[in-house]
Amino acid sequence: MIRSGFVVTAGNGRPVPSAGGSLLASSAATGGAFSLLVSDSPADDHVPLHVHDAVDEAFYILDGRYHIHCGEQQWFAAANDFVFLPRGVAHSYDVVSGPARKLIFAVPGGIEDFFDDLHNGVDPATLTHRHLTHDGRSGQVEPNQQVGPRSEQVTDNAVLPLGDPAAPALR
Template identity: 45%
Template sequence: MSLGVHLDKDAGEAWWFLDTRMTIKADSATTNGAYTLLEFTAPRDFGPPRHVHHGEDEAFVVLEGGLRVECGDDGWDVGPGGFVFLPRSVPHAFLVVSGHPVRALQLTTPAGFEHFVAAVGAPAAGAGLPVPAAPDVPALAAAAARFHTEIVGPPLSSGPS
């Protein structure tokens, strides 16, 4: 069993994952497989495709900015201090709806989501967010399948501006 862990603000292994910055705060090794904790930053109008995690539950705590989250037939606007739990096997998606990037904590249990981030992303090459780019959806879906996640629909739409 690992011993306690301490990370200062901005510490942790940082990855550019899709259009986000994911900083690993706790992973499989530090939690003995219990959970993965990430701090993420995502730009306005970012949202992953609607997807289903078949092997893990996911939760967010929004620190700055705002998200529109849909889980099954439910939907919520989640602002600073807000929490949302997304159970495994239920389709869900989110969209950054604030006028500036969102910063949030993401908890997945059991641990292992950090391996998906590494398989799809790249080590952050600097501070801030990556240059926005359209995802390679077939490659993303293939990687997701290796981690018991299924892409089941498009990202949420921000609608007409």
């Protein structure tokens, strides 16, 4: 049990290069309760469809504009918007106006381990991690299933973009 607070002053989070930012609150520092990162993304950045099977993820948008897919839903989110992405539901996003910046909340904590694995050269198409799978064995994604309105497909060991999304402007 954590019995003391902490502060991370501006510019002093632990760098997490694969997340494009820094770790403000680690799983270890919060007793496993959550992780908090700040993440910068260039214009036209794309995060492919994926599933977190053991973690809820939330974004608080600080700057830029994102097009987000979550299961059958899709939204545009901009500065001061909040986005919740529940565990077990496939999601992806694109930066449509950037550069963009967001806070990433992960509950329970530990998602920084996934980002560290990516930074250490683990191929994301083959990575099976306690928080993220690409292989369809968890959550609502089945191998070779078309997922949501996004034109991407999850296969046995990879996420394959099959074309551009045809998404209406929802915001």
